[in-house]
Structures are given as structure tokens and as C-alpha cells.
Amino acid sequence: MARYVARRLLQMIPVFIGSTLLIFLMVNVMGDPIAGLCGERSCDPATAAQLRREFGLDKPLWQQYATYMGNLFTGDFGTAFNGQKVTELMGSAFPVTIRLTIVAILFEIVIGVTLGVLTGLRRGRPIDTGVLLGTLVVISVPTFVTGLLLQLLLGIKWQWISPSVRYGSFDELIVPGLVLASVSLAYVTRLTRTSIAENKRSDYVRTAVAKGLPRHRVIVRHLLRNSLIPVVTFIGADIGALMGGAIVTERIFNIHGVGFQLYQGILRQNTQTVVGFVTVLVLVFLVANLLVDLLYAVLDPRIRYA
Amino acid sequence: MRGRTPARGAACVIAAGLLASACGGSGGFGGAGVLTSSWGDPQNPLEPANTNEVQGGKVLDMIFRGLKKYDPRTGKAQNMLAQRIDTPDSRNFTVTLKTGWKFSNGEPVTARSFVDAWNYGASLRNNQKNAYFFGYIEGYDKVHPDSGPQTADTLSGLKVVDDHTFTVRLGQKFSSFPDTLGYAAYAPLPRAFFTDHAAWVSKPIGDGPYRIESYTKGSAMTLKKWDAYHGPDPAQNAGVTLLVYTDSNTAYTDVLAGNLDLVDDVPATQLKNVDTDLNGRYINTPAGILQTLAFPYYDPKWNTPGARKVRTGLSMAINRKQITETIFRGTRTPATDWTSPVLGAAGGYRAGLCGHACDYDPAQAKKLIQEGGGIPGGRLKITYNADTGSHKQWVDAVCNSINNALDNDQACVGNPIGTFADFRNQMTQHKMSGPFRAGWQMDYPLIQNFLQPLYYTGASSNDGKWSDEQFDRLVDRANAETGRGAAVRLFQQAEEVVRDNMAAVPLWYQNGSAGYSARLSHVALNPFSVPVYNEIKVG
Numbered sequence: 001m002a003r004y005v006a007r008r009l010l011q012m013i014p015v016f017i018g019s020t021l022l023i024f025l026m027v028n029v030m031g032d033p034i035a036g037l038c039g040e041r042s043c044d045p046a047t048a049a050q051l052r053r054e055f056g057l058d059k060p061l062w063q064q065y066a067t068y069m070g071n072l073f074t075g076d077f078g079t080a081f082n083g084q085k086v087t088e089l090m091g092s093a094f095p096v097t098i099r100l101t102i103v104a105i106l107f108e109i110v111i112g113v114t115l116g117v118l119t120g121l122r123r124g125r126p127i128d129t130g131v132l133l134g135t136l137v138v139i140s141v142p143t144f145v146t147g148l149l150l151q152l153l154l155g156i157k158w159q160w161i162s163p164s165v166r167y168g169s170f171d172e173l174i175v176p177g178l179v180l181a182s183v184s185l186a187y188v189t190r191l192t193r194t195s196i197a198e199n200k201r202s203d204y205v206r207t208a209v210a211k212g213l214p215r216h217r218v219i220v221r222h223l224l225r226n227s228l229i230p231v232v233t234f235i236g237a238d239i240g241a242l243m244g245g246a247i248v249t250e251r252i253f254n255i256h257g258v259g260f261q262l263y264q265g266i267l268r269q270n271t272q273t274v275v276g277f278v279t280v281l282v283l284v285f286l287v288a289n290l291l292v293d294l295l296y297a298v299l300d301p302r303i304r305y306a
Numbered sequence: 307m308r309g310r311t312p313a314r315g316a317a318c319v320i321a322a323g324l325l326a327s328a329c330g331g332s333g334g335f336g337g338a339g340v341l342t343s344s345w346g347d348p349q350n351p352l353e354p355a356n357t358n359e360v361q362g363g364k365v366l367d368m369i370f371r372g373l374k375k376y377d378p379r380t381g382k383a384q385n386m387l388a389q390r391i392d393t394p395d396s397r398n399f400t401v402t403l404k405t406g407w408k409f410s411n412g413e414p415v416t417a418r419s420f421v422d423a424w425n426y427g428a429s430l431r432n433n434q435k436n437a438y439f440f441g442y443i444e445g446y447d448k449v450h451p452d453s454g455p456q457t458a459d460t461l462s463g464l465k466v467v468d469d470h471t472f473t474v475r476l477g478q479k480f481s482s483f484p485d486t487l488g489y490a491a492y493a494p495l496p497r498a499f500f501t502d503h504a505a506w507v508s509k510p511i512g513d514g515p516y517r518i519e520s521y522t523k524g525s526a527m528t529l530k531k532w533d534a535y536h537g538p539d540p541a542q543n544a545g546v547t548l549l550v551y552t553d554s555n556t557a558y559t560d561v562l563a564g565n566l567d568l569v570d571d572v573p574a575t576q577l578k579n580v581d582t583d584l585n586g587r588y589i590n591t592p593a594g595i596l597q598t599l600a601f602p603y604y605d606p607k608w609n610t611p612g613a614r615k616v617r618t619g620l621s622m623a624i625n626r627k628q629i630t631e632t633i634f635r636g637t638r639t640p641a642t643d644w645t646s647p648v649l650g651a652a653g654g655y656r657a658g659l660c661g662h663a664c665d666y667d668p669a670q671a672k673k674l675i676q677e678g679g680g681i682p683g684g685r686l687k688i689t690y691n692a693d694t695g696s697h698k699q700w701v702d703a704v705c706n707s708i709n710n711a712l713d714n715d716q717a718c719v720g721n722p723i724g725t726f727a728d729f730r731n732q733m734t735q736h737k738m739s740g741p742f743r744a745g746w747q748m749d750y751p752l753i754q755n756f757l758q759p760l761y762y763t764g765a766s767s768n769d770g771k772w773s774d775e776q777f778d779r780l781v782d783r784a785n786a787e788t789g790r791g792a793a794v795r796l797f798q799q800a801e802e803v804v805r806d807n808m809a810a811v812p813l814w815y816q817n818g819s820a821g822y823s824a825r826l827s828h829v830a831l832n833p834f835s836v837p838v839y840n841e842i843k844v845g
């Protein structure tokens with residue numbers, strides 16, 4: 001197991017360097033960020049040159065990247081164009097997005113797995129067909145439609161919720177979290193359903209039933225544990241996707257999280273913000289994947305030796 | 307745990323959450339006499355000489371008063387802190403301040419507050435994006451050279467005479483200089499700005515009707531009425547809370563739901579319903595913004611006598627009326643000159659100055675373009691940035707209109723560029739091969755501001771590098787003129803030169819739009835399309 005963990009950790013290094021370098025290149029290919037700083041008129045050349053020097057944009061790209069990576073290890077993510085430290089921006093953005101992600105993941109686990117188990121056990125029954133149809137609808141409707149629709153109905157028509165998020169507390173994030181989770185939730189339902197339906201006919205379940213174990217024990221301990229392996233993978237990989245992909249949801253519900261900062265960073269071509277946030281997101285992805293792999297190894301011992 | 311139960315359980319959890327969030331909804335920010343308003347995250351640190359966009363400008367407008375202030379209705383510059391501004395020759399000015407003005411930290415506003423602030427704004431060292439505003443003042447080239455290090459720390463043209471008097475000497479004659487002094491970049495600054503800059507930037511202190519109570523960067527700013535305010539225009543409400551919105555649609559939705567009092571940018575997609583949605587609480591008033599198509603005169607193909615005819619032809623091929631009505635739903639007005647109606651006739655606006663060249667006349671358009679040798683390069687590519695402002699819609703419509711006039715589906719196409727920064731980048735590097743979108747929001751309501759920065763040889767926003775001796779001469783003469791009326795007439799003559807050459811195709815004047823809740827009254831937008839916050843009454 002220790003060797004497996006060590007190998008996985010070592011693999012993360014090139015992935016991390018490669019992905020940050022790619023982002024660095026992509027942001028810089030878009031052109032000179034200073035050009036857009038002065039609004040509809042161009043910055044006067046002296047100020048532009050000085051700003052470029054201040055943000056280190058006058059140096060060759062490889063040097064900028066080296067400096068950036070060097071600073072990173074001391075926890076310095078640079079300064080955004082409005083004079084704020086990128087770490088400060090992260091400090092305000094990540095907690096909100098993490099809360100949003102937690103809400104979304106909870107929805108995926110609670111609703112998704114429950115519906116999956118239900119439908120998996122009752123394959124072909126009306127409830128199965130109904131839920132399947134429902135997931136089909138959720139998957140095919142884009143997130144922004146779901147979001148705007150819920151906002152309009154719950155926020156304006158019925159006035160159950162505030163249409164926008166102010167403080168980013170858990171209770172405010174329930175509807176946005178549901179919207180963010182919706183598509184993944186549908187996939188979790190389907191994955192669980194298939195997995196359960198398949199394993200229901202396996203020998204060990206039949207044995208467990210034949211031993212006379214209570215039904216809930218058979219389902220939870222024997223059937224669910226083995227059926228959850230693909231679901232765990234999916235949810236684990238989804239953590240990063242939810243955090244980085246919350247742009248649409250965050251915009252609709254006015255959540256000042258990672259998606260909002262990334263969107264503004266890209267719009268204003270703010271190199272430091274974009275690269276900083278993406279770097280952290282890459283780390284989140286890597287750690288989430290590592291955890292999934294480790295959990296995998298725990299759930300299925302065969303994997304550790306592979 | 308079977309059947310419908312779990313689903314119902316989940317529904318209950320959601321409902322409980324909904325109720326909780328409904329309880330925690332608004333409340334916290336509004337309060338008695340305080341209004342909430344939508345806001346965007348300012349792009350730069352909030353310093354007067356460093357703020358060049360509307361969102362930061364909004365705050366400066368509330369917490370600062372300068373020598374002059376533009377009347378929110380007429381746009382006319384009126385004395386605020388200035389007792390009087392005298393000049394014998396349009397070049398040397400003596401500014402006398404009124405007494406009794408203070409910053410909200412108790413420090414009196416003196417001549418030094420202005421001179422120090424202007425020196426700070428002009429200095430290259432401070433990276434102020436509006437530094438060029440001080441370019442008229444003598445000694446600017448030493449404090450802010452085009453290249454190389456600065457050789458002076460202060461502008462030689464500024465002198466403090468006593469506590470309430472200072473003199474300004476300009477590098478050249480500029481008769482309307484006093485009228486530019488209402489711009490936020492010229493605001494006075496307290497000592498605290500220089501002694502503890504970081505603290506000041508995190509919570510700016512000014513001399514205006516409001517003081518900042520708290521500022522959370524990127525999310526909200528609370529402004530309270532400043533009771534000791536000395537000026538003639540104190541706040542009519544207890545305060546304003548500015549809330550950053552990720553999207554103007556969400557802000558608009560919040561106004562509908564009663565969570566927000568004021569949105570000062572009604573999204574284009576909502577314009578269709580705005581009247582019924584808000585029951586008349588919608589304003590749509592002209593702002594000092596003009597949209598044009600500019601041309602790359604550095605490209606020899608566009609700088610020929612024939613190309614002049616082509617440009618006029620293109621102008622005639624655009625059905626401005628139809629586009630403003632269908633796409634913008636009346637929030638823009640077809641342009642008939644190169645300024646803006648907010649200037650008023652006395653300020654230099656002349657409706658119809660463009661004449662027939664701005665009328666839709668497809669037959670004549672086709673004829674002129676053919677006479678001029680056709681579109682340079684064979685195909686018109688209109689370059690715009692696709693990230694903001696829904697420019698794609700109108701560029702496509704303009705192209706459509708041109709294609710129809712020329713009976714050629716391929717004559718004109720839009721050329722989108724991903725980000726504004728890249729768009730600006732290509733523009734400053736002179737990479738435009740055809741016309742490009744140019745929006746001009748005035749800095750101050752003067753005809754000079756609509757012409758000189760855009761068409762004077764080598765001017766800061768002359769992105770197409772247009773150059774005309776006659777135009778330059780007329781502008782110089784207008785600036786040297788002491789009488790306002792005479793100056794305006796000369797500027798209008800200069801504008802006629804722009805017209806005769808069709809230096810840029812004027813498209814439409816832009817309006818400011820705002821929607822507000824039933825709690826508010828006396829809501830208006832000033833000519834800069836910023837709400838006149840201090841006049842708004844709550845409840």
C-alpha cells in the first residue's frame with residue numbers, strides 16, 4: 001500500500017507542472033493584459049511600461065513562469081490588477097465555493113444514491129421508469145435553464161427564496177447547490193442503479209439472502225458496498241469539476257466564489273488571478289483523484305497490488 | 307425506507323432550507339432610509355486619478371466634491387468648492403476656494419489638498435491611469451515623460467498662494483479648462499491619503515455628502531450620509547449600500563423580488579418587459595456616450611480620396627433607426643452628429659449636423675461605394691470584442707444592413723475578438739484591417755471632449771490615427787478662444803471637417819437605464835449614466 005501511495009504522489013508532480021504551465025501559456029497567448037486596463041482608451045506608454053514592469057510582464061515567459069512557481073512555494077500568488085493579493089481573493093472565494101460544493105455533493109450522495117438504490121432494486125417498475133425519465137430530462141436541460149427557472153419560480157413567483165445569494169451561508173446555497181448538482185446527480189442515480197441491478201444477481205448477494213440476513217443488511221453491507229465503487233470514483237472526480245465548473249451557477253445566483261473570480265479574471269485578462277485560481281483547482285483535482293484512488297484500494301484490495 | 311418516503315424526506319429538507327433562506331433574505335443591508343444599489347467590482351484601486359470606469363466612478367461621485375460639479379440634469383459645470391476661477395488669457399488660472407469645507411475625518415480642504423492631489427495624480431511613479439488629465443498643466447512632461455524616468459516630482463504649473471488660493475499655468479491655451487474640473491480625477495485629497503496610503507485605499511476618505519462606513523472588496527460597500535457635509539447638495543437618504551453583482555440579470559431579478567432597490571443597468575434581454583415588470587419605475591435617459599465605427603488610417607487602403615466616399619457610403623448603408631428599435635428597444639438613438647444630446651445646443655450638440663450622410667439610403671450608398679472603388683480589400687470586416695456589451699448583435703445587424711444595401715451576402719462580416727484586452731491590444735498595435743467598434747463615454751460634458759481626444763493628430767484615443775491639418779487648426783483656435791460661445795462654434799466647424807471626411811461613422815447615442823423599487827422616489831441618472839444618489843428619497 002505504501003508503495004502505491006508513493007507512486008501516486010510522484011505522478012502528481014509532472015501533472016501539476018504541466019497543467020500550470022499550460023494555463024500560463026494560454027493566458028499569455030491572449031495578449032498584453034495592460035492593453036485593457038485603461039478602458040476604451042489606451043494607457044499612456046509610460047504608465048503602461050511601468051505597470052508591465054511592476055507585474056513582471058516585461059520579462060520572457062519562461063522567466064515569468066519560473067518566478068511564479070518560485071513564489072508559489074512561499075505561498076505568494078501575486079497581486080491582482082486592482083491591488084488585492086490573489087491569496088486575499090482566494091480567501092474570500094474558496095470558502096463560498098467549498099460550501100456550495102459540499103451542498104452539491106450532499107445532494108448527489110443523498111438523493112442520487114437513494115434514487116439509484118430504489119430504481120436498481122425495482123428495475124422495470126413504474127418508479128424506475130419515472131426516475132429514469134426524470135434523469136433524462138435533468139441531463140438534457142442545460143444548467144443555466146434549470147437555474148434561471150428555479151430562480152424565477154422560487155425567487156420571484158413564490159418568493160420562497162431570495163433570488164440572489166448575499167452572504168454565502170449554507171441555507172442560502174441550498175437551491176444553487178441543487179442546481180449545480182443536478183446533472184451529476186442524474187449520473188449518480190443512473191450509475192448506482194446499473195451497478196445495483198447488476199450486483200443484485202451476483203452469487204454473494206444470493207448467499208447473503210440465503211443465510212437469512214435481514215433485507216436492509218443485505219442491501220447496505222453487501223450489495224451497496226460493492227456497487228458503490230464506480231459511484232465513489234465519479235463523485236470524487238466530480239469535486240474538482242464542481243468547484244471549477246460553478247461559473248454558470250455562481251453567475252446566476254450572484255455567488256462570489258471561484259467561478260466568479262475566474263470569470264472576471266479571464267474577462268480582465270488578469271494573469272495572476274486566473275493562474276492562481278487554476279493552480280489551486282489543479283491541486284484540488286489531484287488530491288481528489290488521489291483520495292478516490294486510495295479509497296478504491298481500500299474498497300477493493302486487488303487494486304493495491306496492480 | 308422504501309416507496310416514496312425518501313423523496314418526500316428530501317423535499318422537506320429543501321423546504322426547510324428554503325424557509326430559512328427566505329427568512330435570512332434581505333433585511334441586513336437595507337434598513338430605514340438606506341437604499342441598496344447594484345454595483346460592479348471596480349477594476350482599479352479606488353483613487354480619484356486612477357479610476358476610469360463607471361463602477362469606481364460611482365463611489366467617487368458620492369464621497370468627493372471637486373472644484374466644479376456637473377449639474378445632473380443639464381450637465382453644465384457649476385462651482386462647487388471653487389469660489390471663482392479667474393483667467394486673463396485662457397492659460398493662467400487663479401482658483402479661489404470657498405471656506406468651511408472639510409474632509410469627513412475633520413481635516414479642512416485647502417489649496418494644498420488640491421495641489422498635492424494633482425501632483426500625485428500626474429506623477430509617473432504612482433501609475434495613475436488618468437494621469438493624462440493633468441497633461442494640460444505646465445511641467446507635465448517632466449513629471450510624466452513618455453519614456454525614461456521622471457525628472458521632477460511636482461508640476462511646475464501649480465502654485466499654492468495661500469490656504470484658499472492656488473494658481474494653475476497650462477502648457478497651452480485651453481479656454482474650457484475650468485469646465486473640465488468637475489471630473490473626479492481633479493478631486494482634493496486629505497493628508498491621510500499620503501501618510502497612510504494603504505489604509506486610505508481600503509477605506510477612502512473624501513469631502514462629499516457620503517462617507518464610507520465599510521468596504522469589503524469584491525462584495526459590498528456601505529456608505530452613510532455624512533451629517534457634517536458642508537455642500538449645498540446633502541444626501542436625502544440615510545445611506546447607500548452598494549452590492550456587487552456577478553450579472554446584471556441577477557440584480558434585475560433581485561429588484562423584482564424586492565431584495566434590491568436600484569439597478570442602474572437594465573439588461574437588454576429584460577427591456578421588453580421592463581415597463582410592466584416595474585410598473586413605470588424605469589428610467590431611460592440620454593447619457594454622454596456615442597458609438598461609432600472607426601477606421602484604420604494607418605492602412606493606406608483606407609486613406610485614399612476614394613475611401614472617403616466608401617466611408618460615407620457605408621454610413622448611408624446602415625439602417626440606424628431599425629437597429630436601435632429592434633435590438634436596443636429604444637435605449638439608443640440614431641446619431642446625427644459626433645457629440646451627444648446631453649451637451650445641449652449651447653454646449654455644442656447640433657442635431658442633424660451629419661446630414662444626409664447619416665440617413666439610410668441604400669441606393670445612394672451602393673453608388674458611393676462603387677464610385678469610391680469598392681470596399682478596400684474587397685470585404686468589410688468589423689472588429690469588436692465579444693466578451694462584453696453584447697456587441698455581436700449590433701455588429702451583425704450593421705453588417706446585414708450593409709449587405710442588403712450592396713446586394714451582396716458576403717460584403718460585410720463581423721470579426722469578433724475574445725477579450726477586451728486583446729481587442730485593445732490589436733488596436734494599439736495597429737492590426738485592424740477594417741473598421742472597428744469605438745465607444746466613447748465622455749469624461750466631462752464638453753464638445754471638446756467628443757472631438758479632441760478622438761480626432762486630433764496623435765491624441766490619446768485617436769486609435770485609427772486619423773489626421774487632418776484643418777481639424778487640428780480649428781481645435782487649437784477653439785481652445786485659445788476666451789468666450790464659450792465662440793469656442794463652441796469653432797469646435798462645431800472642426801466637427802464639420804470630421805463630417806466631410808467621414809473620419810468615423812457615428813452610429814447611435816446611448817442612453818442610461820435604471821429600474822428601482824417602490825420604496826424609492828426622485829431617482830434620476832446624470833449625463834454619465836450614474837444614479838444621482840444624494841437626491842434619492844427612501845420610503
